[in-house]
Each structure stands twice: as C-alpha cells, then as structure tokens.
Amino acid sequence: MGKKKRSELKESIADRRGVANAEEGRQWVADRDIEEIECLLPDQAGVARGKIMPAQKFFQSPTMNMPSSIFHQTIAGGYADDDEIGGGDPADSDLVLEPDFSTLSTVPWASDPTAQIIHDAYHRDGRPVEVSPRALLRRVVDLFDNKGWAPIVAPEIEFYLVKPNTDPDYPLEPPIGRSGRPETGRQSYSISAVNEFDELFEDIYDYSEAQGLEIDTLIHEEGAAQMEINLRHGAPLALADQVFLFKRTIREAALKHNMYATFMAKPIANQPGSAMHIHQSVRDVKTGRNIFSDAQGKPSTEFFGFLAGTQKYLPAVMSVLAPYVNSYRRLTRHSSAPINVQWGYDNRTTGIRVPPSGPEARRVENRVPSSDANPYLAIAASLACGYLGMMEGLTPSEPIDGSAYGLDYDLPRGLLEAVSAFEDCAGLQDVFGRTFVATYASIKRAEFETFMRVISPWEREFLLLNV
Known part of the structure; x- marks a missing residue:
C-alpha cells in the first residue's frame, strides 16, 4: 500500500x-x-x-x-x-x-x-x-496496584517466515522472496533482507493499523527469514492483548502470501531460536515517577529488588516462559539465547539485561521467554518474579561484564524439570494460586506424554542400525 x-x-x-x-x-x-x-x-x-x-x-x-x-x-x-x-x-x-x-x-x-x-x-x-490467562495477568497487576504502582511493559516478538509445510516429517525451509531466491545465510538487521518481503510487511502494517495495533519497529533478526516486531510500551493487559492479536495478524498476512509465520521457539535446526523479550518498569501511580530510579536519578532499592527477584524465581517459572518441549532446544549454549539468570548493563548474553537509558526510562529486560509463550502468562510470570523480589527485599548478584554464554546453566534443561520447579515454588504458588499451578502443570505433563509417542529423525538416524 x-x-x-x-x-x-x-x-x-x-x-x-x-x-x-x-x-x-x-x-x-x-x-x-x-x-x-x-x-x-x-x-x-x-x-x-x-x-x-x-x-x-x-x-x-x-x-x-x-x-x-x-x-x-x-x-x-x-x-x-x-x-x-x-x-x-x-x-x-x-x-x-x-x-x-x-x-x-x-x-x-x-x-x-x-x-x-x-x-x-x-x-x-x-x-x-482462576485458570484464565487474562484473569491471572490481572491478578498480578493488582498486586502492584495495591502498592500504588503501575507496571509498564514492552514486548519484542521474534518469528520465522517459512515455506508452506504440510508434512511434519520434513524440515522447515525459508520462503522465496521477491528476488526469487530463499535466504541461505544469516542477514542480521539487513534492510534488503526485509525488503525481500515488502508486500507481506505492507499487509502486516495495514492490518495492524486497521486494528489499532502499534508497531514500534520491524527488523530482520539473526536467522534466515527471521523477523522481530517491537511494540510500544504500555499497560500489561493491553500489551498482552496486542501480542495475542499480532500473532493472528502475522499468520494471516503470511498465508495471504503463500507463507507460514511460525512462533515456534526453535523451528529450524542450526538457526537461532525465537524469543519474546519483555522490557519492564514500574511507575508510582500518584507521582508518575519510575520507581527504578531514586530522587538523584540513581538505581533504586526497588530496581535491585526487581532484578534479584527475577534472578531467584526465573528457574521456577520456566514452564510458563518456555512452555513446550521445543522451547528448550532454543535455550542451549552458544545459541544466542540465555542459559542462566545472570544480569548485566547492556549485556545481551545474560538472561536479564538492563538497557542503556536515562533515569525515567530505566527498565529490566527479561530475555528468557520464548516467542511460543502465551503473552498473558509470560508477562504475568515475569512481573511476578520482580514483584516478589521487591517484597522480599532481595539483593542481586554482581553484574556480568563479559559473555555469560560460557557460565553454568541456571535454567531447567527440559519441560518436566521446569514443571516440577513451578509446582515446588511456594512464592509462585501464592501469586498464581494453587488451582492455576495444578491445572497448568497437568496440561504440560499431558503435552509431554503426547510428545513421547513420536519417534524423532535423530532416533532413526543413530539408533536404527547401531544398537
């Protein structure tokens, strides 16, 4: 258009x-x-x-x-x-x-x-x-509201464009762009790579405008035909609604152009996974001040408490932030995804990043969630971690200056481990409610049992004639 x-x-x-x-x-x-x-x-x-x-x-x-x-x-x-x-x-x-x-x-x-x-x-x-995702997010936001605070979030959603794939036994492949050729190498932040799909993105922008959805930026990410859309910051429920509708919008626009848009965490082997990074800050309702900065513009006690709570509770809430077996294929060493709960100033190798900003825009970026996560639950879980840290007066570890990719794993390596951690965490039980935790855990276990009925290509490749 x-x-x-x-x-x-x-x-x-x-x-x-x-x-x-x-x-x-x-x-x-x-x-x-x-x-x-x-x-x-x-x-x-x-x-x-x-x-x-x-x-x-x-x-x-x-x-x-x-x-x-x-x-x-x-x-x-x-x-x-x-x-x-x-x-x-x-x-x-x-x-x-x-x-x-x-x-x-x-x-x-x-x-x-x-x-x-x-x-x-x-x-x-x-x-x-109790088990409604929208109700759960409201429940978490109410915790902040009871303290006179208003949380602010800004999600960033990554996704892949792929050729139509009607047989799940075949791997996904990048689609054909306007040049007539698929991407074969990584094209991080390439304008020409985005322009390969100009007509598709015109439709995405037009569909978004028609729905009142506000795109802040669109970029090409590291993977072949991997894109990222950033949304403007705002209230958690409104932003979760926007992500929910954006996923529908992007899928529909892609289908119109004979492509699939997928939010799987790791859709293509040997390509980076897709994340849903969540930027978070908290404002005082009466003054409008960002409580992550003190009167002198320095990081506040609440800021460090939020960081520390995120560090403490992220492992226990991973089944919400990485909700499927496939999600954990993204969270592997040297895959451009975090594997621990370290934090750092402007450090993209850590699970928790503090972007450069002035005092009023000071915020915490949670880089752990996958793009396959339910946006209502992921935002609720991420905010809950920070809230608990502030309530408990926690202190974070020292920030990481170099790469955190080579440090030890802090996060669960698989879905069942993550589900058990979620069930065993008393702090999260109090925030989410026992009914939600029990229901969610049961759903995840049922999904894992379904996965276990499938024989993978790896098993046929290495076990068929060798064992």
Missing part, C-alpha cells in the same frame, strides 16, 4: 479500536456495516478459542457460554488429567464469557465486514475463572 493510501487509511480509522460499553459498541459496528463478530477467548496456550456470531445476535445477548474444559486443553487437542487438578469439573459445566469492549476492532483480512472482541471468563457466581 502506498504512502498516500496509508495516510488516508489512518485518517479514516482514527477511532479504529475499542469502545467503552455495549451501546457504543453497537454504534461502532453499525457505522462500519459489520456483519459478524468473532468472540475470542485466549486459552492456556494463547490460542484464540470462541465463537463467530452475527452482529445483530451478539448485541441481543453479548455474554456467551463455553465449557470449562476450554482452559484444560493441551496444544495437541487433548485435556489435562482431572485427578491431578483436584477432580476439575466432572460435569464440564459452562463458564460465562463477557466481552471487553475496549478490545473491539475490525478483522481486516476477513472477506466480509467482520469485527473481533476479546472476552473474559467468569464462574456463574461472578468470580473470575
């Missing part, structure tokens, strides 16, 4: 995202001749579940029902073991889903005028569903 057309689009959708209530939503939908509404609910994996309804029917009864098992589903389509989560809900009764009208936006890739809206899940007595 040319600059003139894009400018016209910006002007025509100045109020393109979000309304205050159902009445404003009805008018918003009528003004755009919306025919259908996609009612979305992010599940434990960050997958969009829900229903599609005619717009008129939606406003006749904007609440809807879905079975409670939706939050017990694995990425493979199975379900958690009810016995592990205290019996679960044997009747699989309905939950009440209520729309968050602030998330109302268009679905720009739909063939007919369509809107989308994210929902929250409640029990019939009005209580938020």
